[in-house]
Amino acid sequence: MVVVKSVKFDGESIHVFKNAIYIFESNSGFTLELDMIVSEVVVKKYKKEDNLIVEIELEDGRIINSIMNVKILQGGLPQLNLLCELEDTQEYEDFDRVNENDSWFPNIEEGITLDEIRKVEMPNEEVRLKLKLPIDQVDWLKNQKRKALNEMFKEFIYDYWKKENTK
Known part of the structure; x- marks a missing residue:
């Protein structure tokens, strides 16, 4: 063979x-x-x-x-x-x-x-979210760099996902 x-x-x-x-x-x-x-x-x-x-x-x-x-x-x-x-x-x-x-x-x-x-090898996909947030959070988000926001959301979702799947 x-x-x-x-x-x-x-x-x-x-x-x-x-x-x-x-x-x-x-x-x-x-x-x-x-x-x-x-x-x-x-x-x-x-x-x-x-x-x-x-x-x-x-x-x-x-x-x-x-x-x-x-x-x-x-x-x-x-x-x-x-x-x-x-x-x-x-x-x-x-x-x-x-x-x-x-x-x-x-x-x-x-x-x-x-x-x-x-x-x-994990693929990355672009996702667009529509959120309704207080204006101070919107202002803060607008001042962040895209790379930092990607990392922040990735960590937040993984942490939340782990917490939900271990219940």
């Missing part, structure tokens, strides 16, 4: 939680495919990309460099599917093969949770 050691997109290392690399056989030919569970941050960063220059390092020392198509896989966990067409499959003889008519398909979601992924 072939094991992926590392993956780079356009020279940038990507943290991969779980993956499956295989040859997909269909009536139209063969494709090399890499399914990966990555962070939500990675999915957000690359969701608008159609193709990437990908470097895949395998545990046995082989390196695969290719321009690969990128697809976002829908499901419970953030996933990417990378693929490129293959003319010659001889150098990939030891790779798992999946046929379009097979019922077997690699399941990479098993054994990992979104909470575990977020411990490694």
